[in-house]
Amino acid sequence: MNAARTRLSALLARERAALLSGRFEALGPLLDAKEALLQQLSAQPERAALTALHAELARNARLLEAALSGLREGRARAEALRATKDGFATYGRDGRSRAPAAAPALRHKA
Known part of the structure; x- marks a missing residue:
């Protein structure tokens, strides 16, 4: 039981490192091992030992x-940028979207 707890704690440390460094591709391979170790530990739970693991899992x-x-926020931002690629739309008093009137081109003077 102690060996499984130690292995799970080490695995959770690797998972945490992957999350903090943004290496999300490393999370998939850890999942099967984590599930197997959790299943072993749930067969004969030791309350005191599981408390520390619970804190690591929650973190x-x-x-x-x-x-x-x-x-999700990055995806929403990317979608918003793609939507403005072709210009933007305004809304009339009736709430419907409409293309704005063409504005005169800006001139830059040196």
């Missing part, structure tokens, strides 16, 4: 949520 879960949130 990594928060890091994963933050990473996912950042990826």
Whole structure:
């Protein structure tokens, strides 16, 4: 049991390092090993030992949520930039989107 706990703790440290460094591709291979170790530990739980592991798991879960949130925000920003590539639209009083009237070209004077 102690060996499984030690291996899981080391695996969680590797997972944390991958999350903090943005190496998300490294998370997939860790998943199967993590699930197997959690299953071993749940067969004969030692409450005191699992408390520390729970804290590590919760910490990594928060890091994963933050990473996912950042990826969602990045995707939304990229979509917004793509939408403005061809110009922008305004909204009329009726709430419908419309293309703005062509503005005169700006001239730069030196």
